[in-house]
Amino acid sequence: xxxxxxxxxxxxxxxxxxxxxxxxxxxxxxxxxxxxxxxxxxxxxxxxxxxxxxxxxxxxxxxxxxxxxxxxxxxxxxxxxxxxxxxxxxxxxxxxxxxxxxxxxxxxxxxxxx
Amino acid sequence: xxxxxxxxxxxxxxxxxxxxxxxxxxxxxxxxxxxxxxxxxxxxxxxxxxxxxxxxxxxxxxxxxxxxxxxxxxxxxxxxxxxxxxxxxxxxxxxxxxxxxxxxxxxxxxxxx
Numbered sequence: 001x002x003x004x005x006x007x008x009x010x011x012x013x014x015x016x017x018x019x020x021x022x023x024x025x026x027x028x029x030x031x032x033x034x035x036x037x038x039x040x041x042x043x044x045x046x047x048x049x050x051x052x053x054x055x056x057x058x059x060x061x062x063x064x065x066x067x068x069x070x071x072x073x074x075x076x077x078x079x080x081x082x083x084x085x086x087x088x089x090x091x092x093x094x095x096x097x098x099x100x101x102x103x104x105x106x107x108x109x110x111x112x113x114x
Numbered sequence: 115x116x117x118x119x120x121x122x123x124x125x126x127x128x129x130x131x132x133x134x135x136x137x138x139x140x141x142x143x144x145x146x147x148x149x150x151x152x153x154x155x156x157x158x159x160x161x162x163x164x165x166x167x168x169x170x171x172x173x174x175x176x177x178x179x180x181x182x183x184x185x186x187x188x189x190x191x192x193x194x195x196x197x198x199x200x201x202x203x204x205x206x207x208x209x210x211x212x213x214x215x216x217x218x219x220x221x222x223x224x225x226x227x
Contacts, residue, residue, distance in 0.1 A: 032214045043116065043204060044218040051214060090157065094214055099170030101147060102206075102216060104157040 004033075004074075004091045006105035014113050019063075019078040021108045023091030026072065032094040033074045034102065035065055039087045047089075050074060061085070086112045117141065118207050118219035126225045132193040135222045139186055139207030145169070146188040147208070147216060148180055152201035163188055164210060195226045 007022040025031055032051050036044040048059025055067045065076045076089060091105040117140035127133055139146050148160040150173075159172035163182035174180075177195075182188040192199060202223050206216035 034215065036218070043118075043220040044206075045116070046215055046217065049215050092157075096170075097214075099162060100145070100208070100214060100216075101159040101162055101170055101172055102149075102157075103159070106156050 003095070003103055004093050004105040006089075006091050006108050008108055009106065010109045010111065012111040012113060013081045015083055016080050019076070019081045019085065019110065021076040021089050021091075021110065023065075023074045023076065023105060024072050025074060025091075025093050027093070032097070033065075033067065034092045034094075035059065035063070035074075035076050036090045036092060036104075037061075037087050038090065038107075044090065047076070081110075081112045083112050083114065086110055116217040116219065118205060118217055120203075120205050120219035120222050122222060123220065124223050124225075126227065127195060128227055129195055129197060131195050131226075132191065133195065133224065135190040135192070135203050135205075135224075137188045137190070137205030137207075137219060139188070139205075140217055143207035143209050143217075144186065145208045145210055145216075146182055146186070147206040148174075148188070148190050149204045149206065149218075150201045151204060151221070155201075157204075160190070192224070197226050200224055200226045 034049045035047040050067045058064045092102040095103045119138045144165045160174040162170040180190045202221045204221045206218045208216045
């Protein structure tokens with residue numbers, strides 16, 4: 001079964017620094033991959049998605065992710081962190097294109113220091 | 115605002131009780147998904163409905179059931195509640211198209227005491 005692994009349950013960066021949140025997937029076929037963000041006491045918001053159209057995917061709020069098949073990775077980056085980026089980030093994969101349910105990673109909590 | 119609505123926002127109930135969570139999908143979306151988010155299990159898929167019919171089941175307990183009505187809103191019924199059922203329950207919706215993305219509601223926080 002397809003799954004995703006997020007390395008690092010907590011990441012802390014300084015405001016203005018590069019944000020790098022890691023996600024690796026296990027799959028024998030090109031997957032459908034997503035990054036969601038969850039702000040405190042809120043639902044999940046879609047940041048970006050990979051559906052095989054392009055390997056570098058741009059999302060909202062200045063985030064982007066690169067699909068690397070050779071590394072089975074889909075890491076999320078942002079060049080310059082902002083205080084408002086503090087949240088929990090989830091990588092997710094569609095494990096079965098027939099049923100389309102999302103399988104989520106365990107999440108990474110991003111802390112942004114002033 | 116994703117366009118997906120969920121009620122109630124918070125629910126506190128006792129063990130052994132039964133509750134119903136409600137979800138209205140985005141306009142035009144035919145698929146509804148239910149997910150549970152808990153500290154020990156993380157985010158888990160429970161069940162999916164498409165245009166009124168059950169399409170897929172995940173880690174849903176037998177004490178839990180769901181349905182999708184002709185107006186496409188969905189309800190998740192949780193019965194014989196246990197302390198361990200305390201969690202955030204999310205509904206998401208999508209169009210059955212090639213895009214695959216799902217849009218999430220704000221969730222219902224269930225506390226079982």
